Amino acid sequence: MKLILAFLCALLTVPAMAQTALPPAPWADRQIPDPAQERKAKALMETIRCLTCQSQSIADSGASMAGDMRSQIRERIMAGERPEAIRSWLIARYGDWVSYEPTAAPILWPLWAAPILLLGLGLLLLRGRIKRRKRA
Amino acid sequence: MRKLLIWLPLVLFLGFVGLFASGLFKPDDRVIHSRLVGHPLPSFTLPAAASDRPALASGQMATGKPRLLNIFASWCVPCAAEAPQLMALKQAGVEIDAIAIRDARPDVDGFLQRYGNPYARIGLDARSAVQMALGSSGVPETFVIDGKGRIAYQHIGDIRADDVPMILNRLKDAQ
Numbered sequence: 125m126k127l128i129l130a131f132l133c134a135l136l137t138v139p140a141m142a143q144t145a146l147p148p149a150p151w152a153d154r155q156i157p158d159p160a161q162e163r164k165a166k167a168l169m170e171t172i173r174c175l176t177c178q179s180q181s182i183a184d185s186g187a188s189m190a191g192d193m194r195s196q197i198r199e200r201i202m203a204g205e206r207p208e209a210i211r212s213w214l215i216a217r218y219g220d221w222v223s224y225e226p227t228a229a230p231i232l233w234p235l236w237a238a239p240i241l242l243l244g245l246g247l248l249l250l251r252g253r254i255k256r257r258k259r260a
Numbered sequence: 261m262r263k264l265l266i267w268l269p270l271v272l273f274l275g276f277v278g279l280f281a282s283g284l285f286k287p288d289d290r291v292i293h294s295r296l297v298g299h300p301l302p303s304f305t306l307p308a309a310a311s312d313r314p315a316l317a318s319g320q321m322a323t324g325k326p327r328l329l330n331i332f333a334s335w336c337v338p339c340a341a342e343a344p345q346l347m348a349l350k351q352a353g354v355e356i357d358a359i360a361i362r363d364a365r366p367d368v369d370g371f372l373q374r375y376g377n378p379y380a381r382i383g384l385d386a387r388s389a390v391q392m393a394l395g396s397s398g399v400p401e402t403f404v405i406d407g408k409g410r411i412a413y414q415h416i417g418d419i420r421a422d423d424v425p426m427i428l429n430r431l432k433d434a435q
Contacts, residue, residue, distance in 0.1 A: 192387050193392065216395075217294060218294070218395055260323075
């Protein structure tokens with residue numbers, strides 16, 4: 125019984141792997157008072173990738189660095205900076221990788237062309253079917 | 261034509277199998293390199309992070325002699341692990357400045373007392389702002405800054421004992 129209790133107490137200890145000694149940045153989890161600005165900031169944060177937990181956006185991530193990024197984005201939006209300017213500032217430092225928004229770079233042209241190509245292929249198939257049905 | 265077309269789904273399927281297999285077996289690279297390597301250090305001014313070391317500004321890093329800029333934090337375990345290697349670099353005559361990320365002065369003081377202090381200046385980046393400006397994504401990271409204040413190299417992760425000669429070479433190349 126004592127052993128079980130000791131084990132349960134051990135489970136209650138605080139994890140040693142912290143990411144910071146500080147409270148979160150001022151605007152990490154606080155909305156901008158102006159709803160229009162907050163909407164812009166939120167839309168940007170949802171398309172910026174977290175550097176610590178790489179499959180989450182910074183809007184979803186609990187990592188300290190994501191909090192600092194949210195805070196900085198809100199502060200810069202409040203200072204009047206355009207969201208796309210902040211995005212390119214980040215891309216200049218971390219590469220296209222940091223943004224979830226697809227760009228118009230040549231490597232992505234097949235991606236943009238895919239819907240048109242697939243639609244064309246579908247129309248071609250459809251035409252063949254209709255022709256065959258008419259003959260029957 | 262029709263006979264050939266029948267094989268198309270199989271060919272596509274095998275293509276996808278190949279694609280996924282290569283993705284599965286390729287070693288995973290999750291390291292994010294800064295795009296600023298080869299560019300001038302972004303300008304910044306930081307307050308002092310430790311009681312017995314001066315503050316750090318980007319202008320002080322262009323001294324004509326290559327130096328190291330170490331990104332660390334007192335709460336970071338691998339940073340403690342690389343402390344002996346930084347000390348060895350300092351003993352080899354390398355000047356090392358540092359930025360403490362999301363830290364507080366008493367914690368930095370405690371960390372330096374425990375693991376040694378190889379730094380000339382330490383700036384405090386409480387909100388990771390300079391870390392972001394540098395394109396750095398974690399701790400520890402070490403930048404080689406050349407004499408003109410340009411970023412010559414970025415080392416991601418802790419400096420192991422066998423990385424020390426490579427770092428010294430990078431410093432020589434940055435001359």
